[in-house]
Amino acid sequence: MELDAITLALRLTNAVLSQLSTVLKIQAVYIFSDSEIVFNWIKHRPLTSVGVRILNRLIEIGKITQHLQSMGLQVYFAYIATKYNMADCATRGLTQKELDSHFWWTGPDILKDPPESWPSTFNAFNCDAGFENEHQGASTIEKEAEIVETLKEPKEVLVTKKDLNKIQTIDLFVSLRKYSLQNAKRVVALVLSYIRVLAARANARRKFPIKLSALLEEVPTQNTPQLSGKEIATAGKMLVKQHQLATITPAILKSLKHLNIKFDPNDLLRCFGRLGKSDLDGESKIPLIVLQNSWLAEAIIRDCHNNGHPGISHTMSLVRQSFWIPKLRAQVTRVIRRCIPCQKFNNLPYKYPEQGDLPAHRCDGTEGKSYGCIITCMATRLIHLDVVSDLSTTAFLMMLHRFFARCGLPEAITSDNAPTFTLGETILGECLCAIKNDPAVERTITNREIQWKHITGHGKEASMRD
Template identity: 25%
Template sequence: MGFQLQSELDIKFSEVKFWTDSMIVLHYIRNEKSQFKTFIANRISTIHSLTKVDQWRFVPSKENIADFASRGVKFNIDGVKVWEEGPSFLKKPKECWPAVDIQGPEPHLLELKKTMSTHVMIEESTVDLLINYYSDWTRLLKAVAWLTRFKLYLLIMRSGRTDLSLQMGMLRVDELNLACLNLIRYVQRILFRKEIEMLASDTISKVKITNSPLRTLNPMMINGLLCVGGRLQISSWPESRKHPIILPSKHKVTNLILQYYHILEGHVGATQVTATVREKFWVLRGGVAMRRVIKDCVYCKRRNARPIQQLMAPLPPSRIEDGAYPFLSVGVDYFGPIMVKHGRSIEKRYGCVFTCLRLRAVHLEVAYSFTTDSFIMALMRFISRRGYPKEIYSDNGSNLVGAERELRKCLQNWVQERIHSDLLRKGIDWHFSPPAASHWGGVWERMIRSVRRVLDALVKEQPLTDECLETFMIEAERIINNRPLVPVTDDSSDLDAITPAKLLLMRENVTELTNVLSNDRYSKRWKQANYLAQVFWRRWSKEYVSLLQRRYKWTQLERNIREGDLVMICSEFSEKNKWPLGLVQRVLPSKDGLVRQVELRTRKGILVRDIRKLCLLEAIDGR
């Protein structure tokens, strides 16, 4: 009614109060926590949705004018006046209004819903505690055997029975066998209770066992154990083989037994281990259970682990975009040693290969030692002959890492004196491959193999001098740069194959000096060279770059390695089952969002490795 009056009247009320002379109603309204029966709860919910609790107040019954309408009253002037003006206390300040201290709801009210709660306590048996505690079948058997012996000791001490003998000293084989049978009997009574009761009752009830997963095994009870009946009763095999003990497929005891036989058989496959187990036990769905155990075997995981793979990364811009000049982006690596004759002694020399990532051209230098200084000098010779590179890619070799540190210090002084300030502003961007990830440098590694093949063909195990070695290096450089970049066809109408040498020299062959002395002939030769250069670049863009489109390996998109994954680090210096473990601490995704490099936390510190040198053992998401 109050809500309806406020909505119908064009009067704004500053405050609205509701009065009742029922203490029970006030208890109901002020109780916002207890759950009432449906009839009371629906009406209290309506009151709470339209009004606030503090709007309700108590009025004594003798001053409640609503009783005039509900109970009736004799007609007199005073009654009419009270009905029109309301109770007299409304004309007084609020402090004089009737007040009553309303406590919380009565706990014994019949309208309150009775709530009942039940606490269930599951008491785990001692055998279950032992089964869940141990992860090795032999240790579990020993624990149960010791517990059985202690139980027998308490029985003798309490009852004083002299017919029982207590074994002393170490455990015996018969005690372990008894522990095994007791454990299996305990498991069977839990999981095959219905079948055991049917077999123990009478022969008629055995018909009901046809609805059991054991129906094809024709089960039977032998010494309190559920065994396979089968069709081999009249064979000459041992009883344990004719009537193997039935085990459930999914139980901790079954897993421990299968794990024991798996280790006993030398971590062989599921078929062989299952055949060995069936000489004594018959595991329901044994092949599936055995494969599950092998899948969880840590030793098998480490032995059968395979390196992680990921989709081959897109080619970087340095491999496909046109540059201002050759050798703008360079890959560098060492190879050797090469033995040279120096006087009467034999010394080691090393080859330093610089390859243009865009043209696949090669520049070879001789390094006289495997030190940082020797590499820096080889790099300076390369820069003087081929120009200043913008990017250098290399393996994470110790000499190359040191060269990068020293080179950054030396270049500041060296460049200020020798090179234009613009080149100093550009500097050299040095990119290192992850440690132990040689495939990141496949561009220069392939060139090293070609250089070795040429050197082996030229040297033929003959002793070299430094002068001969430098000559052979340049000859090898010429031969490699003359190799075709695209397959050569038999069609006579095709132009000559593109080679790195033609792209570097901008000509097809070396021209005699006398042929270019004439101005007219020189102009024609220059136009021809310019034309050939344009043809070469167009063919290079169409033919060679298109060959880089295909992925010849790592063609499948795989799961990204994640932080928290447990991996095994491949090592060439130890056996596979002794490879160190690492935990992925941080992933280093490539530009395409795929992870090909990670940061690992190991026993020896933090390492950065390529994923193809890692074997995933346990994923953080369990996959």
């Protein structure tokens, strides 16, 4: 705050003197502050351990100081005790009687004396005296600008091996940052499927077969062009694994040792807490570690938030069901503030005025037929009822979206092969067959990594079960 105050004081000084330079001759400018730390920063420049924001302020102070010196002015910085600081009076408060005769109006009396009579505690120094770290051929301001640019440049991530040879690890999926998490998973799943096909063809002609990773080995081979939920889940783990290889270094692991990070059987880094024997899901017991401020972390947060657009706490709980991201609350807040639907819904610019009744021809509704969908949990036999407007694929998908948003994602869905109702058997059978074979339905199911199962023909199972 004190550094910002000095920066603001120099800005105002520069603006005022630029207007008074033609009618008034000023020889020196004194900047007073009660912060010795800020004066130490101004004296000893450049610094690399104070952060980019402070360096930017120091650069601006140096530029304004040089501009004032080019106008023939001497710029001095001096320390003043807190009891003489007028700015503290506003924050600490004054009574009406004290304010009538307070130096808030005129300034401290000690500053009315000539500078030669000021006490030595002021420690006034010229800004030129603080340039002892200046290198030959480059000014201090140029050096500070170079440091700021160096701090802003992205650092190359190096992975240390046992032989101490350092190699650069490249994030293979960084080009997918422009896609959503679901689309990125589908792209990676297609690539992994192609790799499995190539490996199978090559192994048919090789004496020593190509050994795939454990993640690829656990995915069953299928001859259908559609992606399964298992392939989508494996693609998501592969995204996390490549992210961990490219960004998590031994130094970062050491700084996160309080999270008890270990490798799982698939060589994925997970946070092993104390909930291993709880009733939570496997991903919630030992969540995957994803570093903050990365494209993958933002994609995960956005994917969880888009499922119903919940608030900050609810979005954090959805993320932590499978992932552990350090400093999660700040990132979730940033993502929600950028969410256009949330901003439109929550931040109305003004209240709409009261409006009259709509015309009669706009209020006459149409009487249509509705259908009910029954979903039964196979574990607890709880029943979920929902209403669909018609038997179209779109209405069925919207019903699934509402069910997922309210009750969560099931691991598997079991549906019958044909209804046994007495009336409308043929029509309902064709509708259910079209729903189960529709590409849009299958894409929605695989995006959520759900397995769709069918009962045996002429079985007595329920219509659809969680």
